[in-house]
Amino acid sequence: MLVFLTIVVGVTALATIVAGLVLWPADGDREQILADAREIGLASDRLAGEIVEATEGTCTYAGDDSSILCRRLTVKILEGPEAGALTILPEYNLNDPRNPQVNLGDQIVLGYEPQTNFYFFADLDREGSLIWLFALFAVVVLAFGRLRGALALLSMALTVIVLVTFVAPTVLDGHDPLLVSVVAASAIAISGLYLTHGVNPTTTVALAGTLGALALTLALAAAFFSAAQFTGLASEEALTLPLLSSEIKMSSLILGGAVLGALGALDDVTVTQVATIAELRQQNPLLSRRELIAAGIRVGREHIASTVNTLLLAYAGASLPLILLFEVSQQSLATVANSELVAVEIARTLCGSIGLVAAVPLTTSLAAIVVRPPEPPTPKPTEHQQPPTAPPPAEPESAAPPAPETPGRKASWDEFSPDTDRDLW
Secondary structure: HHHHHHHHHHHHHHHHHHHHHHHOOOOOHHHHHHHHHHHHHOOOEEEEEEEEEEEEEEOOOOOOOOOOEEEEEEEEEEEOOOOOOOOOOOOOEEEOOOOOOOOOEEEEEEEEEEEOOOEEEEOOOHHHHHHHHHHHHHHHHHHHHHHHHHHHHHHHHHHHHHHHHHHHHHHHHOOHHHHHHHHHHHHHHHHHHHHHHHHOOHHHHHHHHHHHHHHHHHHHHHHHHHHOOOOOOOHHHHHHHHHHHOOOOOOHHHHHHHHHHHHHHHHHHHHHHHHHHHHHHHOOEEEEEHHHHHHHHHHHHHHEEEEEEEHHHHHHHHHHHHHHHHHHHHHHOHHHHOOOOHHHHHHHHHHHHHHHHHHHHHHHHHHHHHOOOOOOOOOOOOOOOOOOOOOOOOOOOOOOOOOOOOOOOOOHHHHHOOOOOOOOO
């Protein structure tokens, strides 16, 4: 079975590499899309700036109404062709909650239109706070996971690279978003699992379970997304994309998003199940295959019970402002769920959850079939018995030194990490 799973994973990896090379973006349609985005104002240069002066007063368009206050910013340009120069940005209404409160010395992001040499306020510069947050995250992961944590961070970086350099440009080049997402999901799963957990039979079994459950999730999502007739045009950003390219299939794009969204949780479940089966076999080699599967599924049942709710809360948390708007509209729960914007998230959650549930028995069964009992320790050869000799004369009891106390063995942190040297496969 292990040989068969290795062949399946190897063929999948080879097909993923070939498909990735065929679909690799060629900058054909994407260049025209980027040019169209600039024409309609969706794309502009972003430069760093620093506020050197801020004044408040009645807006120039307010007339005699002094209650309408605007803020005018003088900014030092830190990047671009006019780095070091000062520019006065267009005034903005202080009553607009979308405009943040800024102070002297704040770093901001400037929008710049080269054709008109026009600067405008784009956003606050949050790069510093995000860098500190990521540094804290990396320290926590490395402190607990050590080498495994470092590999996990590297795997996360690889996932970002795949999404930015392959998925987005390839879809903009006119390729089918679903096909691109499937290839990307396969590449992320294979590279991420092997990079984080090593090239070993344990990872191969977990990867086979992940790919199988992901295929089931794709089939379910494709069937129900088609039955629900999702157009993919329910959100504001989805309405903008067809203006840039008529080749992008929005319904296929949201289906591809559902596949990528389910992958992260599947990795978690499959790796946990394989590790559980391996540990059960190590602790009790006498367990039968049926007992291994039953015990693994009992553990997986608890894991699934929390993971399903995690998916729901993840989607609900991202859509919390939308939930509040539906509450204000005083519509029934059925009406809200029927709207495409909410129905898509419901379908994603349910299809992904079914895939998670299926991953438990699938991966557990594969692991129970592949894992084998640990080999018993080889007994050391016994030395030939020597003829008995007379015991040495006992020393006087008063002269006998006290027996040294055996110090207690201190627990090592390494005992809490998985033993990857055990030959169970």
